[in-house]
Amino acid sequence: MTAALRDVSVEVPAGKIFGVIGYSGAGKSTLIRTVNGLERPTRGHVWVDDVDVASLHGAALREAQKRSGMIFQQFNLLDTVRVRDNVAIPLRLDGTKKDEARRRAEEALEFVGLSDKSDAYPGELSGGQKQRVAIARALVRRPKILLADEATSALDPSTTALIIQLLRDINREYGTTILVVTHEMEVIKDLADEVAVMESGQVVEHGSVLDVFVRPQQPITRDFVGSIIQQKVPRQVIDHLGSAGLWRLLLLGDETAQPLMHGLITQIGVDVNMLHAEMTEIHDRMVGQMIVKVDGTPEQVAAARTYLADRVVSVEDLEA
Incomplete structure (x- = not known):
């Protein structure tokens, strides 16, 4: 059996944007999924607002999961459901009345700039618009924590920039703590306050984004920084x-x-x-x-x- 994470210890300050970067297989997606209980560690704790999510089960876990929203790389929208109703799905699952769920879905769509697409179907949207719908769906419960798992990997550079700005707006407007997982150092540079660098299931470097860019310590960190700032000459x-x-x-x-x-x-x-x-x-x-x-x-x-x-x-x- 291979351990996906080994002796990982990371503290994410409330209200900050925290990045986790690493190559495929580094364990970063597993790490982010422990925060909302989609993955359960075999040992250790995952503290979110003084609650150990790793110890929760059943109704208690489902209630804790409502305090976080998640954005995926592949959007995960229902093609046969209108945009408004895609956004309202988490509220409908919570038992929120239809009119209230609709109102809050419209409010979330307005925030992401897609109020004019409420009645459209996902197949009528661009990739960037689909991701904004997914962000609206993640926001509709008004979570304290937003988890973004490779949220920009399927997007072109200009659309990626729009999504990054939207996430920064969410953090500034609502004070939402954002934990973003990516393999793109450009995203970390433009979005995160702090960053943890992962390799083989471990955090090998951690610090403010500025410090990590200016003084990378580990070879893998220098590789990532080198994708933004040239490190060598031919x-x-x-x-x-x-x-x-x-x-x-x-x-x-x-x-x-x-x-x-x-x-x-x-x-x-x-x-x-x-x-x-x-x-x-x-x-x-x-x-x-x-x-x-x-x-x-x-x-x-x-x-x-x-x-x-x-x-x-x-x-x-x-x-x-």
């Missing part, structure tokens, strides 16, 4: 230029606006070859990266490194 570039003075500079905040190259040339006197530069925004902080090749005398190169180290987050020697 072998043929190193063979042509040589590795001495080949550096990756990481800049944060105001550091990204400094005239670093001008200072290296005019103050230190080295030659600078800018091979790559990029900036990305993470939670209103600019994160910049430069890959440069610095040439000069050994003394000049050493002075250039000291100059940069005083002005940026890190100066890292690069290899292919």
